[in-house]
Amino acid sequence: xxxxxxxxxxxxxxxxxxxxxxxxxxxxxxxxxxxxxxxxxxxxxxxxxxxxxxxxxxxxxxxxxxxxxxxxxxxxxxxxxxxxxxxxxxxxxxxxxxxxxxxxxxxxxxxxxxxxxxxxxxxxxxxxxxxxxxxxxxxxxxxxxxxxxxxxxxxxxxxxxxxxxxxxxxxxxxxxxxxxxxxxxxxxxxxxxxxxxxxxxxxxxxxxxxxxxxxxxxxxxxxxxxxxxxxxxxxxxxxxxxxxxxxxxxxxxxxxxxxxxxxxxxxxxxxxxxxxxxxxxxxxxxxxxxxxxxxxxxxxxxxxxxxxxxxxxxxxxxxxxxxxxxxxxxxxxxxxxxxxxxxxxxxxxxxxxxxxxxxxxxxxxxxxxxxxxxxxxxxxxxxxxxxxxxxxxx
Numbered sequence: 001x002x003x004x005x006x007x008x009x010x011x012x013x014x015x016x017x018x019x020x021x022x023x024x025x026x027x028x029x030x031x032x033x034x035x036x037x038x039x040x041x042x043x044x045x046x047x048x049x050x051x052x053x054x055x056x057x058x059x060x061x062x063x064x065x066x067x068x069x070x071x072x073x074x075x076x077x078x079x080x081x082x083x084x085x086x087x088x089x090x091x092x093x094x095x096x097x098x099x100x101x102x103x104x105x106x107x108x109x110x111x112x113x114x115x116x117x118x119x120x121x122x123x124x125x126x127x128x129x130x131x132x133x134x135x136x137x138x139x140x141x142x143x144x145x146x147x148x149x150x151x152x153x154x155x156x157x158x159x160x161x162x163x164x165x166x167x168x169x170x171x172x173x174x175x176x177x178x179x180x181x182x183x184x185x186x187x188x189x190x191x192x193x194x195x196x197x198x199x200x201x202x203x204x205x206x207x208x209x210x211x212x213x214x215x216x217x218x219x220x221x222x223x224x225x226x227x228x229x230x231x232x233x234x235x236x237x238x239x240x241x242x243x244x245x246x247x248x249x250x251x252x253x254x255x256x257x258x259x260x261x262x263x264x265x266x267x268x269x270x271x272x273x274x275x276x277x278x279x280x281x282x283x284x285x286x287x288x289x290x291x292x293x294x295x296x297x298x299x300x301x302x303x304x305x306x307x308x309x310x311x312x313x314x315x316x317x318x319x320x321x322x323x324x325x326x327x328x329x330x331x332x333x334x335x336x337x338x339x340x341x342x343x344x345x346x347x348x349x350x351x352x353x354x355x356x357x358x359x360x361x362x363x364x365x366x367x368x369x370x371x372x373x374x375x376x377x378x379x380x381x382x383x384x385x386x387x388x389x390x391x392x393x394x
Contacts, residue, residue, distance in 0.1 A: 009123040009130060011178035012116060013137030015079065018171025019112050020138035022082040022105050024145025024247055025164060026051040027221040029089065031239060032153050034226070037093065041223075041353070045345030047089075048222050050099040052339060055106035063114035063327020074115050075175035081108025083168020090153065090161030110327075117311055117326035119178070132258025135308035139250025141167075146225075146243040154236070196319035199377065203317040205370050207328055209274070210310050211336050212367035216281060216360045217303050218337030219344050220246060224284070224296065227353050231292055242296050249300025250307065257305035266313055270306040271371050277302030277364035285357045302364070316377035 030044045039047075065071065085105025089098050117134075124130020152163050224246055225239030232238050260269045280302050283295030314329035315322045348356035 008178050008181045009120060009134065011174050011181060012120050012123065013134050015075065015171045015174035015178060016116060016120075016134060016137035017141035017144070018167040018174065019079050019082055019109060019116075020141030021145050021148060021164075021167045022086045022141075023051075023109055023138075024142035024221070025086050025149050026089075026102055026105070027218075028146040028149040028225075028240075028243060029086075029153065029158075029161075030222055031225050031236070032149075032158055033098075036158055037095075039095075041226075041345035041348045042342055043095070043345075045222055045341035047098060047102055048218065048341045049339060051102040051106040051109075052218070052337065052341075053106070054103050055110035058107060059110040059113065060324060060327040062111050063323040063325070064321075066115045066118060066323035066327075067321055071115050072119070072179040074111055075119075075179060076172040078108045078110075078112035079171035079175050080168050081105070082112065083165045083171070084108070087162045087165035087168070090158030113330045114323045114327040116175075117315075117330050118322055121312065121315060121322065121326075129255070129258040129262060131312050132255045132308045135254040135311070136251060139247065139254055139304060139307070143244060143247035143251055145247065146240050150236075150240050196316075196378065198320050199317045202374055202377070203314060203325065203328075205374060206310065206313055206317065209270075209367035209370040210329060212363040212370070213274070213277070213303060213306070213310075214337030215340045216277065216299075216337070216363050218341060219357065219360050220281075220284070220296075220299065222341045223344065223348070223353060223357065227357065228292055228296075230353060231288060232290055242293060245293060245296045246300050249297055250304035253301050253304030254308045257307065257309055260305070261309050265376050266309045267371070267374050267376050270309050270313070271368060273302050273306045274364045274368040274371065278361060278368070281364065282361045285354060285361060313377065 026048055030047065033039045033044050033047060034041075062074070066074075082105050085101045085103070085108060089101040089105070091101075092098075120134035121131060124134065148164065148167070152160050156163070221243070225243045228242035229235060229239040234241075257269060257273070277299060280295050280299035284292060284299055287295060310329045311326060314325040318325040344356045
């Protein structure tokens with residue numbers, strides 16, 4: 001891959017990190033809402049729901065729109081919107097305004113991902129490693145979120161949340177640079193027509209498996225910090241460390257997943273990852289003491305190794321609707337996990353947090369069953385694009 005072609009992918013990966021800070025920041029803010037505003041588990045999980053709900057609804061819509069029209073301008077705009085919502089969520093004490101602010105952030109994140117995933121796939125070619133690097137950027141953003149939130153909110157309280165807008169400003173600049181670089185370089189992939197037949201049955205089974213993965217991931221994200229505090233007695237630092245381990249494993253998992261898929265095939269790697277996740281989540285919920293951190297790390301690997309592979313599999317199952325596939329696999333199914341968090345929170349209020357997390361053990365097993373029988377799709381081929389004629393000399 002030439003330097004010019006690497007540049008858009010690098011910029012997109014860095015921009016992805018800045019945007020996905022705001023997906024991780026909402027869960028990282030939950031303990032502070034509980035401690036500063038005395039929210040119940042159910043109320044706090046409602047904030048995660050607000051960030052996910054509108055995103056769940058509108059992300060496939062944005063994906064369908066990008067299938068019809070080029071929307072590169074959406075990348076910097078959505079980065080700013082995602083950051084603005086989180087930055088405002090700590091201003092004032094109104095629960096309704098907090099919900100509205102994180103909902104705005106969810107819309108921004110939803111608008112970003114389908115167009116960004118399409119652009120990243122075009123820049124990375126047919127291999128899995130390039131898409132893994134793009135996903136790595138998002139996972140680094142997730143991992144940085146609890147550290148960033150702790151640095152800002154632990155020192156200045158929730159009223160310091162406007163400082164959290166800084167990554168959005170950087171991300172918008174990076175996305176704008178990626179758009180310019182794609183235009184100046186070989187950015188003609190969007191003009192090419194993908195050939196192939198959409199395999200909806202396989203895509204829907206994959207989607208069901210990703211929903212199972214999403215509920216586990218978002219459920220752990222929302223409550224692992226509080227749960228580890230209870231299990232270890234380590235206080236706020238232990239909870240932040242557990243959330244960082246959960247997110248930080250993605251930095252390695254997505255790149256490793258791409259390399260494993262290039263060697264063994266995407267479907268095989270995804271299936272085995274779901275099996276690992278069953279064992280890891282069981283360890284997180286049931287094993288006492290500091291060893292919980294080891295199982296959090298193992299759960300992170302099981303959840304993140306298939307992350308980028310989900311996206312490319314979905315795109316290849318629907319080669320004529322890449323934007324729609326990206327909106328579902330990278331957005332809708334991830335956001336759907338937030339819809340289950342109020343139920344987990346309500347069960348925790350009625351029983352205990354450990355009891356509420358027990359159902360998360362079964363979901364990766366269900367996802368593995370849905371993946372049974374799936375075949376490796378062929379990578380989409382691109383129709384040749386006519387070369388641009390040189391300007392006529394006068």
